[in-house]
Amino acid sequence: MSTVDIQGVTALVTGANRGIGKALVRELIDQGAAKVYATARSVDKLGDLVATASEKIIPLELDVTNEEQIKAAAEAAGDVLIVINNAGIAGYSAIIAAQDTSSARQEMEVNYFGVLHMVRAFAPILKQNKGGVFVNISSIGGLVGIPMVGTYCATKAAVHSLTQSIRGELAGQETLVIGVYPGSIDTDMAVGMDMEKESPYVVAQAILDAVENGIESVYPDKVADAIGYLIHTPLKKLELQWADALPQAGE
Numbered sequence: 001m002s003t004v005d006i007q008g009v010t011a012l013v014t015g016a017n018r019g020i021g022k023a024l025v026r027e028l029i030d031q032g033a034a035k036v037y038a039t040a041r042s043v044d045k046l047g048d049l050v051a052t053a054s055e056k057i058i059p060l061e062l063d064v065t066n067e068e069q070i071k072a073a074a075e076a077a078g079d080v081l082i083v084i085n086n087a088g089i090a091g092y093s094a095i096i097a098a099q100d101t102s103s104a105r106q107e108m109e110v111n112y113f114g115v116l117h118m119v120r121a122f123a124p125i126l127k128q129n130k131g132g133v134f135v136n137i138s139s140i141g142g143l144v145g146i147p148m149v150g151t152y153c154a155t156k157a158a159v160h161s162l163t164q165s166i167r168g169e170l171a172g173q174e175t176l177v178i179g180v181y182p183g184s185i186d187t188d189m190a191v192g193m194d195m196e197k198e199s200p201y202v203v204a205q206a207i208l209d210a211v212e213n214g215i216e217s218v219y220p221d222k223v224a225d226a227i228g229y230l231i232h233t234p235l236k237k238l239e240l241q242w243a244d245a246l247p248q249a250g251e
């Protein structure tokens, strides 16, 4: 497994025109990346971002549901060492209560098949470049089902599973595979969520720290950190904590 220094690196980010993707491009440039392919469904939406460092930020048109565009992006970005699969949608639909399954299908198309096609297209490039890094943005909802966004959670659980599987598949070519599990981040996607939210820059910084230090699972904000801790604390340890609370003999 390789770790990668941000200084001087070449990276690619999907869904780079706003939210976490835009923060990732800015943070990569601020931390010394040599080149960032900022990809978006419409390059017109990248104008302001590119203008901040036009010699280093290369705009590329990329709808992650379009396999031809993914192939073209892989041909254009053959020097990339970090590929960040960030693009995503949330239809805010429940599993049973939704009117129909159109949102469930569209979410799966973008959030799961988009990542699947990206890792298939870019794995040979990372191999050729001696390892590199895939970063897949799942969600805390990919680890714990949340009823009001049940169809979205299913797609993020699929991304989590894909991330685990390719970690083994790509171990032989030394590719670091990072799963990111944000909880509540202040972007357009979370506008309807009435809770404390953290800046997308907190997520971007946690991701770049993971790339440099070989951290495979990232819980970047307070909500994610709390849920991640609960998930990963072994139940046996909790049982022992209760035992500590019992009055001891002679007390």
Ligand SMILES: NC(=O)c1ccc[n+]([C@@H]2O[C@H](COP(=O)([O-])OP(=O)(O)OC[C@H]3O[C@@H](n4cnc5c(N)ncnc54)[C@H](OP(=O)(O)O)[C@@H]3O)[C@@H](O)[C@H]2O)c1
Binding pocket: 014, 015, 016, 017, 018, 019, 020, 021, 040, 041, 042, 045, 062, 063, 064, 065, 086, 087, 088, 089, 090, 110, 137, 138, 139, 140, 181, 182, 183, 184, 185, 186, 187, 188, 189, 190
């Ligand atoms: N915000 C949160 O609280 C939160 C929590 C957990 C996980 N996440 C995940 O974090 C990632 C980034 O989300 P965000 O919060 O930054 O959301 P956002 O502000 O809504 O941005 C989503 C980005 O994805 C792009 N996108 C959507 N469909 C696409 C497609 N077919 N091809 C290429 N790009 C596409 C959007 O482009 P357009 O402008 O063209 O639509 C936009 O750039 C997502 O994977 C999301 O599921 C977010």
